[in-house]
Amino acid sequence: MTLPANLWLVGCGNMGGAMLSRWIAAGVDPASVTVIDPGAPFVPDGVRVLAAVPNEPAPQVLVLAVKPQLLDAVAPSLADVKPGLVLSILAGVEEAALATRLNASAIVRAMPNLPVAIGQGVTALHGATTDRDARDLAEALAAPLGRVEWIDDEALFDAVTALSGCGPGFVFRFIETLANAGAALGLPADQALRLAQATVAGSSAMAAGSSETPGTLADRVASPGGSTREGLNMLDADGALAKLMEATLKASFDRNRAMAAAARG
Template sequence: MTAIWPDHLFLVGCGNMAGQMLSRWLACGLDPARVTVLRPSGRAVADGVTVVTAYPAALPAGTTILLGMKPYQIADVAAALAPLCHAATPIVSILAGTTLADLRTRFPGARDIVRAMPNLPVGLGEGVVALFTDVATDRQAKADLAALIQPLGLAEWIADEALFNRVTALSGCGPAFLFRFIDALARAGEAIGIPAPQAARMALATVQGAANMAAGAAASPAALADQVASPGGMTREGLNVLDADDRLLALLTDTLAAARDRGEAMARGA
């Protein structure tokens, strides 16, 4: 699928996640002259990208909106932005905990609304973006928005919005959990006597190489682990610790459940 750039892209907010998305799109050929970022600070974003501190009187024809501010700001943003939207104005929301029904209530004039939950590696084109919409969104608009997302990495359409917080816990929050694992692996290496700088470099390279190998392998990660672990060998002894009483699985299940529950609480609060 080839990326389809909107005639104009209007970003409300440009924090870490929205900034990574925009960076990748610009690197893949999006003309910065087609981009406007609403940013109260007025701080520059990228060469050629227009930054404004207030809403314009009107949006250019062919504008796609990306909602990338903090979720708690949705009421104020919608009050100012909704009057500028019409049926042909696609809206992509990356606001955690903000449901499609809530978005439709706040933007009644917009027909094409998609929820998206990216993770941070979208800036490298190696991210995961969960997508959800309903039957009200035009089929062609849905295809165009999917093509816009394509340069960011793996795009996964979710059939049931009830799964959104669960998917967010896995892929949206997952990079932070993996970063923590890399740090723990390095610190564990230091704890058994490897110099800290070497342990850090080796832990990072080990995770990177193993992830690339898993991505290109026909076998599952579970099968790959068993292939590495010879009976009675060092790897098997280590796996026995991780596998005892399913402790690693239990830890990660508790971790994802906590993230999921927080997302659901945020949705109820909104």
């Protein structure tokens, strides 16, 4: 798949900036990219930065990467721009809501997560368009970021956002909590953090590369009557961990639904 010949990136915060860096590393010509952001974003050398939408021909791809709450503030300035593809990373903003505000030949929603910054993220894509070129462009932009997953039913996009979009935040909190628990047992805090980081990284890599389920791997670590089993018993008691994670994802899911309702209105 071929990367776009020219691209506008509207909004260049943490996620937009991370995606841009990966695209440049993958071979996108910096001179073909225009960042539209009234702030002072850090961009790779050669990328043009403008405070407002320029009066010039529309790009092949327009990537919408502002905060969802800012959609109605930026949409009027883009109303007369008709790119071949709008790729939106706005959480909770449905394709129909985008279509009422933007004049695009095709729209694809994307939900990247923070590890895209190191090329190990997950990007979920959904688009009702049957335009093969538009879908290929969206996938070509997602591929340098890590794993790409197409979601057939847009109704599931809020669940995807809660799981993989918000998930890194939950994993980071788990690492912090695991390290703090180790420090509470007497380990130096910095050493406990290093051990927690390496443990999660190694376990994640092992789970990703194994044909066995994570549950099976957990049981393999836990010898009957051993220390791992005692710890797992705490997590499993009355479904404590399962209930906590379900409640965590449900809170994020509900917030996505609320943002979608606001965008429809």
